[in-house]
Amino acid sequence: MVFLSLVVATILVDVVLSDPLHIPIVKRTKVKTVESYANAAEKLRYKYGFKSNSSRKRGNTSPVAITDEQNDSSYSGVVGIGTPAQIFSVVLDTGSSDLWVGSTSCLTCSVNAPAFDPSQSSTLKLASGGSSQVHIIYGSGTVQGGLATDTVSLGGFSVAPQTFLVVDETSANLFTDGVSGIMGLGFESLAATKALPFWESLANNNQFSSPEMSFYLARLVDQAQTEEAPGGVLILGGTNSSLYQGQIDFVNMPDGVSPSYWWQQVNKVTVQGNTVGISTGTTSYAAIDTGTTLVGGPSTDVKSIWAEITGSQALSPTGQYAGMYSYPCSIDVQVTISFGSNSWPINTADMNLGELGNGQCLGGIFDLTAGSDAGTGQGNPGWVVGDTFLKNVYSVFRSNPPSVGFAQLADGLSASSGTSGSNPAQITQTSDPLPSVSGSSGSNASSAPPTVNAMSSLYLTLFATLVLALSLLR
Numbered sequence: 001m002v003f004l005s006l007v008v009a010t011i012l013v014d015v016v017l018s019d020p021l022h023i024p025i026v027k028r029t030k031v032k033t034v035e036s037y038a039n040a041a042e043k044l045r046y047k048y049g050f051k052s053n054s055s056r057k058r059g060n061t062s063p064v065a066i067t068d069e070q071n072d073s074s075y076s077g078v079v080g081i082g083t084p085a086q087i088f089s090v091v092l093d094t095g096s097s098d099l100w101v102g103s104t105s106c107l108t109c110s111v112n113a114p115a116f117d118p119s120q121s122s123t124l125k126l127a128s129g130g131s132s133q134v135h136i137i138y139g140s141g142t143v144q145g146g147l148a149t150d151t152v153s154l155g156g157f158s159v160a161p162q163t164f165l166v167v168d169e170t171s172a173n174l175f176t177d178g179v180s181g182i183m184g185l186g187f188e189s190l191a192a193t194k195a196l197p198f199w200e201s202l203a204n205n206n207q208f209s210s211p212e213m214s215f216y217l218a219r220l221v222d223q224a225q226t227e228e229a230p231g232g233v234l235i236l237g238g239t240n241s242s243l244y245q246g247q248i249d250f251v252n253m254p255d256g257v258s259p260s261y262w263w264q265q266v267n268k269v270t271v272q273g274n275t276v277g278i279s280t281g282t283t284s285y286a287a288i289d290t291g292t293t294l295v296g297g298p299s300t301d302v303k304s305i306w307a308e309i310t311g312s313q314a315l316s317p318t319g320q321y322a323g324m325y326s327y328p329c330s331i332d333v334q335v336t337i338s339f340g341s342n343s344w345p346i347n348t349a350d351m352n353l354g355e356l357g358n359g360q361c362l363g364g365i366f367d368l369t370a371g372s373d374a375g376t377g378q379g380n381p382g383w384v385v386g387d388t389f390l391k392n393v394y395s396v397f398r399s400n401p402p403s404v405g406f407a408q409l410a411d412g413l414s415a416s417s418g419t420s421g422s423n424p425a426q427i428t429q430t431s432d433p434l435p436s437v438s439g440s441s442g443s444n445a446s447s448a449p450p451t452v453n454a455m456s457s458l459y460l461t462l463f464a465t466l467v468l469a470l471s472l473l474r
């Protein structure tokens with residue numbers, strides 16, 4: 001059991017809003033020395049308003065610049081932790097509810113990302129005792145560390161004290177360069193640390209002009225880019241009407257489900273215009289998850305989806321691509337997913353994760369059960385609807401009433417060629433063994449498996465949904 005031994009008596013919520021934050025370009029150069037980290041950190045403290053000369057004023061919405069990491073693999077924002085603020089890029093993750101950053105004593109954390117130095121914060125309080133150690137299990141890895149409280153800022157908002165995890169160990173390849181941790185934007189009941197999430201403390205204290213967090217996630221997978229690029233914007237406490245058009249279609253969480261993940265029910269899926277038979281009941285419940293790169297679904301449903309694509313193949317359940325499917329790169333895979341009464345199309349570019357070889361490309365929808373430790377049932381979602389879908393909409397996470405809204409993006413945002421494979425995610429050459437093809441849903445089932453001459457390093461695909469051990473469905 002995780003027991004929070006820290007006394008979190010009063011939560012002081014303070015809004016430090018400096019000059020309006022536009023969508024600044026966040027493009028880090030490779031910084032290698034401790035000194036250059038310090039300089040870069042100082043600049044960023046000013047840039048993001050963690051240190052500011054401007055007079056304090058109250059504000060109740062604040063934009064947070066989002067960085068697109070590694071061709072839409074994950075989307076991060078910059079948090080400040082401690083006094084003076086140490087700054088970190090963290091994945092903005094609606095699929096989990098804990099905040100953590102790697103510490104200077106973490107040997108397994110990302111080497112090219114700043115680490116939190118507990119000795120350099122005058123406001124840090126470390127928890128003590130055995131119960132202060134927490135282990136968090138995500139769909140694509142684990143972290144562990146010690147509980148602490150400190151001042152935490154994101155956008156123009158600060159919470160002090162905020163409980164978070166100072167991580168000293170992570171599983172391999174959880175992250176790519178530049179990212180130091182995760183900011184969970186799910187509900188408190190999902191928190192392994194048992195701490196009230198940053199956003200929820202702001203919402204509970206009426207710091208938001210409306211109880212909403214809204215995302216525009218840029219699509220860069222079909223454009224030439226560097227490792228990190230401006231990747232959209234998160235608005236804390238509201239929406240920005242310049243980023244979407246038409247109405248926001250809010251759909252309440254399914255009946256009988258208490259908020260933990262941002263639950264929605266998948267009502268319908270179409271592929272190439274055809275409606276696919278999918279599971280009903282709790283199996284159709286989805287976590288809407290900005291922290292996961294792809295879309296994962298129930299085995300049978302995902303199989304049915306790919307069955308609509310001639311020449312698609314399930315990749316080996318024992319290999320690196322467990323749960324994933326390949327399909328002929330020449331096909332534009334057109335998928336729509338319905339929540340409530342609206343159907344939202346996924347751009348064909350988002351369905352194509354790159355060529356595996358022999359004209360076969362890796363598909364953006366995978367079998368959640370085969371592809372991760374997150375089995376369905378027992379409170380885990382049947383679907384995890386990640387960035388592959390979310391890049392295509394303006395998404396609004398509203399805590400009261402608990403609901404998620406989608407709207408059409410404003411013209412000119414995420415403009416895409418709409419064709420697959422124009423510039424897919426990079427496939428890194430490795431000497432890994434080739435995946436074998438375990439089955440086929442296409443018409444060429446008996447042909448030889450594709451010869452894979454290039455391999456994707458799939459650690460670039462983040463699956464930051466918290467994996468539950470107990471049922472949260474009531």
Ligand SMILES: *[C@@H]1O[C@H](CO)[C@@H](O)[C@H](O)[C@H]1NC(C)=O
Binds near residue numbers: 046053
């Ligand atoms: C803040 O104010 C101090 C003193 O007025 C000044 O020296 C410093 O350059 C200012 N910093 C910024 C970022 O404006």
Ligand SMILES: *[C@@H]1O[C@H](CO)[C@@H](O)[C@H](O)[C@H]1NC(C)=O
Binds near residue numbers: 241
């Ligand atoms: C809303 O977004 C537009 C377009 O990015 C931007 O110019 C504007 O400053 C934003 N408004 C607010 C209040 O953040």
Ligand SMILES: *[C@@H]1O[C@H](CO)[C@@H](O)[C@H](O)[C@H]1NC(C)=O
Binds near residue numbers: 227
């Ligand atoms: C992202 O895509 C660009 C263009 O295809 C490619 O040059 C780059 O190496 C890719 N980066 C990663 C991390 O895959």
Ligand SMILES: *[C@@H]1O[C@H](CO)[C@@H](O)[C@H](O)[C@H]1NC(C)=O
Binds near residue numbers: 444
């Ligand atoms: C099946 O595979 C063969 C050889 O790889 C190819 O020539 C043929 O066009 C394929 N048929 C279909 C229907 O994809």
